[in-house]
Amino acid sequence: MEMLKAIAIGLPLTVLVTILALMIGTVVALPIVAGLRSRNRLIWLMSRGLVDLLRGIPPVVWLFMLYYGISIGAVRLSALQAGVLGLGVVAAAYLAEIFRGAISAVPKGQWEASSALGFHRATVWTRIVGPQTARAAIPAYTTFAIGLLKDSSIASTIGVSEIVFMSSQYARQSGSGILVFFVAAGIYILLSVPLGLLSRHLDVKMRKAVAR
Amino acid sequence: MEQLMIELNPQTTQPVVQVKNLAKAYGSNVVLRDVSLSVAEGSVTAMIGPSGAGKSTVLRCMNLLEQPDSGEIVIDGHCINAGKKTSPKSLAALRRSAGMVFQHFNLFPHMTVLRNVSLPQERVLGCSREQANEKSMELLKRMGLADKADQYPSRCSGGQQQRIAIARALALGPRVMLFDEPTSALDPEVGVEVLEVMKELASTGMTMVVVTHEMAFAENVADELVVMADGGIIEKGHPGQILKDPQHERTRRFLRAVLER
Amino acid sequence: MNNLVDVAIEYGPTLLGGLKVSLTLTILSLALGLPIGLLFSFGVTAKNKAFRYISVFFVEVGRGAPALVLLQLMYYGLPNANLTLSSMASACLALTWTTAAYSAELIRGGMQSVPSGEIEGSHALGMSYRDCLRFVVIPQGLRIALPSLMGFAVLLFQATSLAYSVAVPELMSQAYSIGSSTFQYLPVFIVAGLLYAAISIPATWLSVGAERLLSRHL
Numbered sequence A: 001m002e003m004l005k006a007i008a009i010g011l012p013l014t015v016l017v018t019i020l021a022l023m024i025g026t027v028v029a030l031p032i033v034a035g036l037r038s039r040n041r042l043i044w045l046m047s048r049g050l051v052d053l054l055r056g057i058p059p060v061v062w063l064f065m066l067y068y069g070i071s072i073g074a075v076r077l078s079a080l081q082a083g084v085l086g087l088g089v090v091a092a093a094y095l096a097e098i099f100r101g102a103i104s105a106v107p108k109g110q111w112e113a114s115s116a117l118g119f120h121r122a123t124v125w126t127r128i129v130g131p132q133t134a135r136a137a138i139p140a141y142t143t144f145a146i147g148l149l150k151d152s153s154i155a156s157t158i159g160v161s162e163i164v165f166m167s168s169q170y171a172r173q174s175g176s177g178i179l180v181f182f183v184a185a186g187i188y189i190l191l192s193v194p195l196g197l198l199s200r201h202l203d204v205k206m207r208k209a210v211a212r
Numbered sequence B: 001m002e003q004l005m006i007e008l009n010p011q012t013t014q015p016v017v018q019v020k021n022l023a024k025a026y027g028s029n030v031v032l033r034d035v036s037l038s039v040a041e042g043s044v045t046a047m048i049g050p051s052g053a054g055k056s057t058v059l060r061c062m063n064l065l066e067q068p069d070s071g072e073i074v075i076d077g078h079c080i081n082a083g084k085k086t087s088p089k090s091l092a093a094l095r096r097s098a099g100m101v102f103q104h105f106n107l108f109p110h111m112t113v114l115r116n117v118s119l120p121q122e123r124v125l126g127c128s129r130e131q132a133n134e135k136s137m138e139l140l141k142r143m144g145l146a147d148k149a150d151q152y153p154s155r156c157s158g159g160q161q162q163r164i165a166i167a168r169a170l171a172l173g174p175r176v177m178l179f180d181e182p183t184s185a186l187d188p189e190v191g192v193e194v195l196e197v198m199k200e201l202a203s204t205g206m207t208m209v210v211v212t213h214e215m216a217f218a219e220n221v222a223d224e225l226v227v228m229a230d231g232g233i234i235e236k237g238h239p240g241q242i243l244k245d246p247q248h249e250r251t252r253r254f255l256r257a258v259l260e261r
Numbered sequence C: 001m002n003n004l005v006d007v008a009i010e011y012g013p014t015l016l017g018g019l020k021v022s023l024t025l026t027i028l029s030l031a032l033g034l035p036i037g038l039l040f041s042f043g044v045t046a047k048n049k050a051f052r053y054i055s056v057f058f059v060e061v062g063r064g065a066p067a068l069v070l071l072q073l074m075y076y077g078l079p080n081a082n083l084t085l086s087s088m089a090s091a092c093l094a095l096t097w098t099t100a101a102y103s104a105e106l107i108r109g110g111m112q113s114v115p116s117g118e119i120e121g122s123h124a125l126g127m128s129y130r131d132c133l134r135f136v137v138i139p140q141g142l143r144i145a146l147p148s149l150m151g152f153a154v155l156l157f158q159a160t161s162l163a164y165s166v167a168v169p170e171l172m173s174q175a176y177s178i179g180s181s182t183f184q185y186l187p188v189f190i191v192a193g194l195l196y197a198a199i200s201i202p203a204t205w206l207s208v209g210a211e212r213l214l215s216r217h218l
């Protein structure tokens, strides 16, 4: 019980890091997707390179660069800032790929039909392609969110006192490592259950709205 | 209830296939009710009927791809009773005696054409690789496909793929060949290649049951025509006779729809 | 920029030595984890209860828990059970677990997407259940799963960077120790990052290429 309490103290930070990184990732992903869909070769190449680089370097390296390597004048990023920022930009790259895939999964005929009907570009995005893209992206998006929840544990390496950080600390103090880490594993698994359920719920809802 | 079955003349030779009182339902959806059928040695039976009549289900029950709820199936002396549990051994024996050709070929895409035809011989009959390959090449030649042996199925046209599937089934030396709409997935022009092969097969005395929408094949090649509707056999007899003078109103309606297209 | 080049020249050999350890760890974990994953892919739906429960436990925990937790479990946790492993061995065990768990699901997905018609075809030919698995389902399932397994291998390679937390002398831990002794954090981490990228990015292209190639063939 005492153990559970000690670990659970890290829960809010785990959730916070995950949510903030997901928000940053989602927002930053949008311009990257635009870049990946651009007909301008240079913009495309730069976006492609950015995505590959962000995904090609392990998140822990990004966090270390941001935390230990960056100082603006005398100011360094806090562990939380570095963690959220690092995980957020890496998430942006993965999410950009997910969104790009979902957009290209919308059949070409939908664009053609929309043009034939004389819709505005904005209308096409908000009414036709947007909803179908969201529908296609949701399963991958939630899977990614669950992955991000687990990756938020990487923030412990730069000292963000989330679940894994608290678990290690408690394990060191109490010397009961096996149980502590199994409990930590259990917490992550429990946390991902509601996300999975939410995903299924959204999927069912969207399926009703956008029948295939 | 009206008795839908029409009794046949007693067969002179021992039938190769006998289906007795077959019934099958998916949940509350009754798909087959009391279907009985016998197929004489060397004869070709064509099965026609509207979509959803249960033609595929009859065929798939014959080699136990579908488990019937009740009834009995005898193929070449191997007897399967729906009520009793079938041993894997008698199931294998039954399936060996019945070759099946599907609408969508169901070739193995990750093996060459030759491997597709040879592997079942090796695994089911226990042939050596050389024996199997020799037999396969002979069959592929007969199908006019000897040059395709080392290709992958995806590189062959639909008609070629279906002929490979026929060769694959024939290679196991079945006593009866079951065809489930073998030309429905093919362009008419390509379908002809397959029909030619089937005609040739019939002329060599192979016993065949063919579910088809090809009326010309049913009329010219089949010895016996079976008309199914709503999970039962409503009419059977000589093809020419039935096509000229159908007895059952449902048959008339179906034939009008098919022929007047 | 000069700084970067200096660091790369001076510490290149040490970092490359670390990269070698990272790659070794990746390959060992794959070599051990993939066969176990294949086993688990059957286990999670097996009729035998003990086999099924064990498989489900390892697959669910292996996928549900962060790799970092598994690493620390093996390194700091196992000594409680009177089993002390070297840092390399415990990292290898943890990542093998991750590999087995993820690959089990990927392989199962691959096998499920083998068209049912082909399985029926083999049944209609009288092939046994085992032969159907051996000649039709497993080879095609693995083939379908191959691109995603390759994608996973890239992620696994990146995950080895977490093994620094259990004192495996891989690339990340070399970079960190150089960084903390020279305070040249940024250039060292950039060089280390580029080394990771130099492996991951082409490997990702390879997996994308494999996907295109295979989907064309089938």
Ligand SMILES: Nc1ncnc2c1ncn2[C@@H]1O[C@H](COP(=O)(O)OP(=O)(O)OP(=O)(O)O)[C@@H](O)[C@H]1O
Residues within 6 Å of the ligand: B026, B029, B031, B049, B050, B051, B052, B053, B054, B055, B056, B057, B058
């Ligand atoms: N696996 C199944 N589960 C539930 N219902 C099924 C299944 N297979 C077939 N059915 C139902 O059984 C009925 C008969 O199907 P069957 O495929 O035998 O018809 P068919 O005469 O071959 O038709 P078609 O000409 O379209 O091939 C149909 O109503 C079908 O919906």
Ligand SMILES: [Mg+2]
Residues within 6 Å of the ligand: B055, B056, B057, B180, B181
């Ligand atoms: Mg059918």
